[in-house]
Amino acid sequence: MTVPAFSAAPLPGTPFIAYRHGQLMVEDVALADLARQHGTPLFVYSQAAILSALSAYQRGLAGRQALICYAMKANSSLALLKLLADAGCGFDIVSGGELDRALAVGTSPKKIVFSGVGKTRHEMQRALQVGIGCFNVESMAELDVLNQVAVDCGQTAPISIRVNPNVDAKTHPYISTGLTGNKFGIAHHHALHAYRHAASLPGLRVVGIDCHIGSQITESAPYLEAMDRVLDLVSAIEAEGIALAHIDFGGGLGIDYDGDTPPTADALWTQLLARLDTRGFGQRQLLIEPGRSLVGNAGVCVTEVLYLKPGEQKNFCIVDAAMNDLPRPALYQAFHRIEPVQQPASALEPMVYDVVGPVCESGDWLARDRTLAAAQGDWLAVLSAGAYCMSMASNYNTRARAAELLVTGDQARLIRRRETIDDVLRTESALG
Numbered sequence: 433m434t435v436p437a438f439s440a441a442p443l444p445g446t447p448f449i450a451y452r453h454g455q456l457m458v459e460d461v462a463l464a465d466l467a468r469q470h471g472t473p474l475f476v477y478s479q480a481a482i483l484s485a486l487s488a489y490q491r492g493l494a495g496r497q498a499l500i501c502y503a504m505k506a507n508s509s510l511a512l513l514k515l516l517a518d519a520g521c522g523f524d525i526v527s528g529g530e531l532d533r534a535l536a537v538g539t540s541p542k543k544i545v546f547s548g549v550g551k552t553r554h555e556m557q558r559a560l561q562v563g564i565g566c567f568n569v570e571s572m573a574e575l576d577v578l579n580q581v582a583v584d585c586g587q588t589a590p591i592s593i594r595v596n597p598n599v600d601a602k603t604h605p606y607i608s609t610g611l612t613g614n615k616f617g618i619a620h621h622h623a624l625h626a627y628r629h630a631a632s633l634p635g636l637r638v639v640g641i642d643c644h645i646g647s648q649i650t651e652s653a654p655y656l657e658a659m660d661r662v663l664d665l666v667s668a669i670e671a672e673g674i675a676l677a678h679i680d681f682g683g684g685l686g687i688d689y690d691g692d693t694p695p696t697a698d699a700l701w702t703q704l705l706a707r708l709d710t711r712g713f714g715q716r717q718l719l720i721e722p723g724r725s726l727v728g729n730a731g732v733c734v735t736e737v738l739y740l741k742p743g744e745q746k747n748f749c750i751v752d753a754a755m756n757d758l759p760r761p762a763l764y765q766a767f768h769r770i771e772p773v774q775q776p777a778s779a780l781e782p783m784v785y786d787v788v789g790p791v792c793e794s795g796d797w798l799a800r801d802r803t804l805a806a807a808q809g810d811w812l813a814v815l816s817a818g819a820y821c822m823s824m825a826s827n828y829n830t831r832a833r834a835a836e837l838l839v840t841g842d843q844a845r846l847i848r849r850r851e852t853i854d855d856v857l858r859t860e861s862a863l864g
């Protein structure tokens with residue numbers, strides 16, 4: 433049988449990660465060279481891919497008053513944050529830790545919005561002190577606590593209420609957030625009441641409204657539906673004399689993992705802006721909170737094949753990356769393409785494998801039933817690994833977290849060194 437030397441099909445999502453002469457390249461750097469130099473598992477990101485994803489949003493929103501607040505939970509590595517801040521982005525944060533990351537890269541606090549259902553008093557105080565742009569409040573109880581914290585600090589907190597529009601984003605249940613059964617936001621039919629309450633509190637200043645319906649959304653229909661429902665509310669709230677300076681439509685746009693066809697950011701926003709214009713809100717200040725669609729397709733994780741283990745029911749390809757490095761398959765049964773880093777030197781028999789890591793759980797898999805021509809010692813690249821991989825990595829099984837590199841043209845810069853076991857053990861004590 434002739435073995436395909438390497439995948440001839442185009443790789444998902446970005447032209448900046450592609451094969452050249454049998455070598456998988458990130459921009460002008462061969463991943464094999466990086467794996468040799470830095471070891472594996474190794475995350476590698478393309479700066480051009482990130483900036484080109486951002487420019488699709490910037491094109492779509494050109495001429496409007498719009499702020500792109502990158503949802504850093506997708507990938508909060510400081511170098512990526514700095515890149516996006518320098519390109520004009522603000523940030524959507526969900527913890528005090530993320531606030532410190534945003535400040536560490538010199539973001540203006542005014543460009544920060546703080547989302548999340550469980551903000552602590554301490555996090556609120558600190559965000560007030562530094563003067564963030566907006567708290568995206570998710571419950572009546574949070575409104576009251578934030579009011580109290582602000583009054584105690586002698587400040588007024590700028591707020592938006594996250595409205596749950598009860599729209600089905602048609603995505604994985606764990607990452608669908610805009611349905612009545614989800615923990616997020618205040619129900620659409622309670623929102624007017626919540627705004628009245630917020631407007632009556634001395635420590636709060638209403639500045640906007642927000643929603644976020646889910647993640648990895650691949651159609652525009654749910655966005656249009658959510659937009660209509662939010663705009664209905666804006667009219668009702670403003671009819672009561674409560675002005676909303678901005679409307680925040682959240683994030684959620686999907687990426688191509690394996691033949692997914694989400695609209696491009698500029699196509700989506702052309703459609704959404706047309707709807708906003710029709711409804712008379714086209715000049716309103718807009719905020720959006722994209723995460724995955726800015727970084728997801730811009731990164732790969734390189735891993736080494738440790739062992740091939742043929743079995744009676746399954747063949748296993750055991751690699752050195754695991755669910756602690758790439759938790760998405762174990763958590764959401766997510767699909768990531770896996771491709772060889774370099775063209776196999778000799779014809780190998782392709783086999784159907786489950787690609788699994790060294791963690792001691794049957795749930796530790798990266799791919800199931802994949803046809804691969806792989807040999808022990810080969811490097812494989814897990815594609816579309818720029819979002820929700822490194823930021824969700826853990827030390828499970830006392831595995832140190834991977835290193836990260838950012839490629840620009842023919843330069844690769846180390847943006848996070850590989851963790852050592854000393855790093856991992858540093859916060860613990862053995863008592864006696």
Ligand code: LLP
Nearest residue numbers: 503547644647648683684721722723724820
């Ligand atoms: N804004 C809010 C309030 C959010 O909750 C999220 C994501 C975003 C923005 C950014 O959404 P994106 O543009 O990245 O879809 N770990 C999961 C995804 C969780 C998303 C949580 N919220 C995964 O790996 O698929």
